Amino acid sequence: MDLIAGAIRTVASTTLDVLPVAIFLFFFHYVVLERKLANRNRIAFGFCLVVVGLGFFLVGLERGLFPLGRLMAEQLTSVSIEQALGVQVYWSDYYWVYLFGFAVGFGCTFAEPALVAVAMKAQAVSGGAVHPWGLRIAVALGVAIGVALGCLRIVTGTPLHWYIIAAYLVVVLQTAFAPRQIVPLAYDSGGVTTSTVTVPLVTALGLGLSEHVPGRNPLLDGFGLIAFACLFPIMSVLAYAQLSGFIEQRRLRRARHQITGSDIRSEED
Amino acid sequence: MSPVWRLLLGSVKDLVPILLIISVFQVFVLRQPIGDLAALLEGAVFVVIGLTLFVYGLELALFPIGEALAHALARKGSLTWLVLFAFALGFGTTIAEPALIAVAAEAADVAANAGAIAASDESRGDYARGLRITVALSVGVALILGVFRIITGWSLPLMIIGGYVLVMLLTIFSPREIVGIAYDSGGVTTSTVTVPLVTALGVGLASSLEGRNPMTDGFGLIAFASLTPIIFVLGYGMVAAWI
Numbered sequence: 001m002d003l004i005a006g007a008i009r010t011v012a013s014t015t016l017d018v019l020p021v022a023i024f025l026f027f028f029h030y031v032v033l034e035r036k037l038a039n040r041n042r043i044a045f046g047f048c049l050v051v052v053g054l055g056f057f058l059v060g061l062e063r064g065l066f067p068l069g070r071l072m073a074e075q076l077t078s079v080s081i082e083q084a085l086g087v088q089v090y091w092s093d094y095y096w097v098y099l100f101g102f103a104v105g106f107g108c109t110f111a112e113p114a115l116v117a118v119a120m121k122a123q124a125v126s127g128g129a130v131h132p133w134g135l136r137i138a139v140a141l142g143v144a145i146g147v148a149l150g151c152l153r154i155v156t157g158t159p160l161h162w163y164i165i166a167a168y169l170v171v172v173l174q175t176a177f178a179p180r181q182i183v184p185l186a187y188d189s190g191g192v193t194t195s196t197v198t199v200p201l202v203t204a205l206g207l208g209l210s211e212h213v214p215g216r217n218p219l220l221d222g223f224g225l226i227a228f229a230c231l232f233p234i235m236s237v238l239a240y241a242q243l244s245g246f247i248e249q250r251r252l253r254r255a256r257h258q259i260t261g262s263d264i265r266s267e268e269d
Numbered sequence: 270m271s272p273v274w275r276l277l278l279g280s281v282k283d284l285v286p287i288l289l290i291i292s293v294f295q296v297f298v299l300r301q302p303i304g305d306l307a308a309l310l311e312g313a314v315f316v317v318i319g320l321t322l323f324v325y326g327l328e329l330a331l332f333p334i335g336e337a338l339a340h341a342l343a344r345k346g347s348l349t350w351l352v353l354f355a356f357a358l359g360f361g362t363t364i365a366e367p368a369l370i371a372v373a374a375e376a377a378d379v380a381a382n383a384g385a386i387a388a389s390d391e392s393r394g395d396y397a398r399g400l401r402i403t404v405a406l407s408v409g410v411a412l413i414l415g416v417f418r419i420i421t422g423w424s425l426p427l428m429i430i431g432g433y434v435l436v437m438l439l440t441i442f443s444p445r446e447i448v449g450i451a452y453d454s455g456g457v458t459t460s461t462v463t464v465p466l467v468t469a470l471g472v473g474l475a476s477s478l479e480g481r482n483p484m485t486d487g488f489g490l491i492a493f494a495s496l497t498p499i500i501f502v503l504g505y506g507m508v509a510a511w512i
Contacts, residue, residue, distance in 0.1 A: 020361045191456060
């Protein structure tokens with residue numbers, strides 16, 4: 001089977017990829033800290049698994065996820081073009097593409113284990129003001145909007161950096177007003193959410209779109225979806241923190257108001 | 270439940286939402302033949318097996334050593350070794366990052382198809398390797414910056430905003446073909462291998478320093494690691510165009 005041969009070839013090259021980490025960890029362990037490694041067999045076995053697993057993963061990507069992403073992009077654009085009313089296809093005719101981008105962004109992010117872990121930490125940091133479910137929905141919505149907007153950008157072929165500059169400006173403004181302790185977490189949430197499975201699929205989607213939308217060039221328009229998917233969660237998390245802080249404040253104020261109000265009434269009695 | 274099954278379940282969970290969404294679109298919207306379904310399913314199975322073995326191997330070997338080292342070096346108090354360790358950690362983990370390997374190869378294909386580089390396997394390999402080494406260097410530098418920030422307590426928002434400004438300035442002067450890949454590379458780097466080890470370094474360092482709160486000061490390293498690749502890859506594009 002050529003699949004097996006491909007896997008073996010890939011494993012050979014992945015050994016080279018993993019080698020730098022292994023060398024540097026052993027160097028620091030033996031030379032800098034002057035310690036001996038405990039259970040060396042387990043560690044050797046672990047490194048073998050890393051190499052083999054990486055090989056399988058890359059072959060699987062080549063066979064499965066990359067073609068799948070491109071196929072979806074091709075079919076979604078062809079459906080959009082067929083359904084267009086006139087001879088001229090407008091950006092609004094590609095609504096299935098945007099909907100698909102939104103769904104993939106939301107679905108992949110909401111189930112992401114790294115995000116679940118971050119959400120728990122955020123609840124502890126904020127003293128309960130940030131609810132884990134709320135944060136997960138906020139991040140997933142951010143990624144979904146990011147990917148959908150990124151698809152719109154590829155379809156229209158507008159320059160990537162204008163969107164990024166605008167998004168940066170919004171983030172800077174939000175940072176000035178957001179509760180301070182949530183800021184580092186919000187900045188990190190952008191990078192954390194794009195998982196090893198999502199990144200190749202979304203990249204393939206973007207490249208596929210730029211190949212099949214007339215007038216687009218993969219080299220100039222194809223990339224950028226991942227950048228959107230990382231930037232928009234920062235905004236949505238900062239917005240969510242502001243919103244929940246605002247609601248919490250109003251609830252406190254109302255509670256205080258009720259207490260003082262009843263005090264006055266009891267005095268009148 | 271044994272760890273292998275737990276991880277296998279995790280990999281399946283990673284893939285299921287995507288496959289579910291794609292199936293819904295196939296059945297209700299597209300209604301077109303999906304091409305070589307057997308190859309796609311074979312690929313999906315390979316992705317699940319590969320990811321499971323990869324993460325299991327990481328948990329057996331890399332994460333315990335890496336976390337122990339991060340904590341030990343943070344306590345040791347030698348700034349030189351700490352900085353060297355931070356750089357090596359960023360570089361090493363990024364070179365081994367699966368998503369970056371895949372995306373760099375894809376970027377090389379796109380550049381070759383567009384005629385930006387020669388269409389031979391050799392030049393494609395060179396391009397992908399150059400990209401990965403650039404990104405790995407930038408993550409190493411990001412962690413050095415992050416370590417300095419945790420030690421000195423510099424303001425994270427100010428440093429991030431400074432980084433944004435630099436990105437904007439470089440974008441004006443860099444060739445248009447590199448902009449998309451550069452902006453994407455920031456998100457690609459922070460993934461399976463890098464995030465747990467980098468977080469361990471940040472939290473370990475913040476908890477071993479007096480007056481630092483590991484919950485708030487330990488975060489922010491990832492933010493640097495997703496910002497510096499943009500700057501470095503834009504620079505790489507400028508240098509490559511200039512040569």
